[in-house]
Amino acid sequence: xxxxxxxxxxxxxxxxxxxxxxxxxxxxxxxxxxxxxxxxxxxxxxxxxxxxxxxxxxxxxxxxxxxxxxxxxxxxxxxxxxxxxxxxxxxxxxxxxxxxxxxxxxxxxxxxxxxxxxxxxxxxxxxxxxxxxxxxxxxxxxxxxxxxxxxxxxxxxxxxxxxxxxxxxxxxxxxxxxxxxxxxxxxxxxxxxxxxxxxxxxxxxxxxxxxxxxxxxxxxxxxxxxxxxxxxxxxxxxxxxxxxxxxxxxxxxxxxxxxxxxxxxxxxxxxxxxxxxxxxxxxxxxxxxxxxxxxxxxxxxxxxxxxxxxxxxxxxxxxxxxxxxxxxxxxxxxxxxxxxxxxxxxxxxxxxxxxxxx
Numbered sequence: 195x196x197x198x199x200x201x202x203x204x205x206x207x208x209x210x211x212x213x214x215x216x217x218x219x220x221x222x223x224x225x226x227x228x229x230x231x232x233x234x235x236x237x238x239x240x241x242x243x244x245x246x247x248x249x250x251x252x253x254x255x256x257x258x259x260x261x262x263x264x265x266x267x268x269x270x271x272x273x274x275x276x277x278x279x280x281x282x283x284x285x286x287x288x289x290x291x292x293x294x295x296x297x298x299x300x301x302x303x304x305x306x307x308x309x310x311x312x313x314x315x316x317x318x319x320x321x322x323x324x325x326x327x328x329x330x331x332x333x334x335x336x337x338x339x340x341x342x343x344x345x346x347x348x349x350x351x352x353x354x355x356x357x358x359x360x361x362x363x364x365x366x367x368x369x370x371x372x373x374x375x376x377x378x379x380x381x382x383x384x385x386x387x388x389x390x391x392x393x394x395x396x397x398x399x400x401x402x403x404x405x406x407x408x409x410x411x412x413x414x415x416x417x418x419x420x421x422x423x424x425x426x427x428x429x430x431x432x433x434x435x436x437x438x439x440x441x442x443x444x445x446x447x448x449x450x451x452x453x454x455x456x457x458x459x460x461x462x463x464x465x466x467x468x469x470x471x472x473x474x475x476x477x478x479x480x481x482x483x484x485x486x487x488x489x490x491x492x493x494x495x496x497x498x499x500x501x502x503x504x505x506x507x508x509x510x511x512x513x514x515x516x517x518x519x520x521x522x523x524x525x526x527x528x529x530x531x532x533x534x535x536x537x538x539x540x541x542x543x544x545x546x547x548x549x550x551x552x
Contacts, residue, residue, distance in 0.1 A: 195255065197222045197246065218258065220251045240320040242273045242294075251277060259284070265549040268541075272325065279330040285548040288331040289357065292461030293341035295322040295348065300458035300481070304392070325349055332548040335541075337461045338485020355544060358485065359462045360537040361528055366443055366471040368525045373518045376511045379405075379414045380449035380474075382442060382465045385421035385435075389459040389481070397455040398428050404504035406432070409511055414453075417445050446472045450517065451510050454478035454494075455503060462486065466494055467532055470524030475517050477506045487531065493524020 195218040198204050203219070210217045227245045234244035255277055266285040269278050272294055278286050298318030302311070328334045328351050335357040336342045342354050381397065383390040394416050402414055412432070416425060419438040429435045439445055446452065452469035454476060462485035469476050476494040483496045490496040495510075497503040510517050530536075 195251075195258065196220070197248070197251070199224050199227070218254055220248060220254060222246070222248050222251075238320060238323065239276075240272075240324050241317055242321075243276060243324065246273045266545045268545065269331070272321070272327075275327050275331075279327050282330070285332050285551060287333045287335060287544060287548055288328065289335040290341070291335060291337040291357070291359070292459075293325075293336060293344045293348075294460065295325055296341060296344045297458065297460040298322075300460070301388070304458055322348065328353065332551060333544060335544065338482065339487065340482075340484035341460055357541055357544070358532055358537060359464060359467060360534040361464075361467045361471040361532050363471060363529070363533050366446070366468045368471060368473045371447055371473045371521065373514045373521070375448075375450050376409075376514070376517075377411055377413060378448060378450045379412060379507065380445065380452045380469075381414070381416050381418075381454070382439075382445070382452070382468070383418045383463075385416065385418040385425045389456050390418065391422055391425055392458070393454070393456045394425060394428065396457060397453060398433060400500045401453075401455060401504050401507075402433075404501060405507055405511075408508055412511065415445070415449070417442065442468065443472065446474050449474055451507055452476045453503075453507065454482075456481040467528060470494060470521075471528040471532070473518075473521035473525045475510050475520035476524065477503060477510065479503070486527070488527055491520055491523070493520060493527050495520065 198219045198221050201221065204221065207217050207219055230244045230247045231241045234241060237244065264284055266287065267278060269275060269286060269288050272290055275288055295318065298314060298321055302314050302318055326349060328349060332353065334354045336345065336354060337357060337359045339356060342356055345354055381394055385391065398414065405412055413434060414432060415434045415436065417436045417439050421435050421437055426435055446469055452465065452474050454463050454466050456463065456479055459481045461482060463482040466476050466478055466482060470493040478494050478496060479498050480496060483494065486494060488494065495506045497506050510520065
């Protein structure tokens with residue numbers, strides 16, 4: 195049971211029904227979500243919770259719960275948490291999957307305009323208070339140990355467990371990567387997502403010029419859907435903005451190094467996991483690195499200083515042997531910790547645990 199914000203998304207029901215026994219898709223147009231947020235300006239709930247308020251969802255959920263029996267229910271994201279928070283007769287797991295209050299804490303640390311700073315301060319405080327809803331669930335899940343420790347410290351709760359993000363190893367297949375190429379840097383992600391927008395602008399303005407001082411032939415590819423104007427304006431002779439890419443695996447394989455210079459955010463970064471799965475070396479900041487449970491160099495090299503970040507990229511581009519060594523170490527990490535098969539087994543055990551505690 196989930197939302198569709200565009201009517202054409204309703205067409206996906208037939209495909210989803212090939213996987214799930216039953217699918218309930220609730221149409222919630224964006225204009226209604228915006229109206230919900232305007233109405234909730236003087237409320238204490240986070241705007242993202244207001245954004246997904248829906249009487250139709252509550253009615254559908256009530257009907258489904260009355261008609262069906264469930265051993266346990268998996269609720270995805272803090273914004274969906276109010277729908278099941280009071281259903282204490284049914285075992286429930288809240289999968290966050292990130293500590294969103296940590297995201298807002300880091301976002302507020304960035305220098306931004308007065309209006310954005312004001313909004314981020316309000317939303318950050320609301321999210322932190324609202325996360326107390328964790329206590330209403332039998333178990334909560336986060337995707338990195340960093341997020342888990344943060345929430346335990348902030349909210350003093352002990353019902354939080356770790357469930358890492360996963361990688362589809364049938365899609366992002368290791369093998370066949372050409373380590374002889376040393377001319378292409380890659381960043382992937384939704385390019386209307388604030389941390390990604392900030393990351394590519396920061397990299398293009400602060401780090402890429404340092405790389406070009408020694409390697410002027412290097413180009414930077416920004417691959418992801420819905421690039422905003424600020425991202426599109428970065429395009430030039432050495433920066434490529436692709437827009438939507440149907441299949442990312444070939445794009446990863448075309449890259450010499452994947453960069454993830456995020457300055458705020460939480461959880462682990464799929465762009466890092468996917469690159470590591472395919473054996474492509476990564477240079478990233480500390481955002482999400484703690485959730486990888488690795489030492490720097492085991493698939494990803496961690497750097498937070500612009501010059502050191504550039505130096506690590508240059509070092510990788512300078513030798514195919516280093517690119518191969520770091521890349522192959524990443525393959526081993528993903529196969530042992532982040533494959534969907536491993537993570538699905540862990541989620542199944544959590545569901546059995548809460549179901550047996552009824």
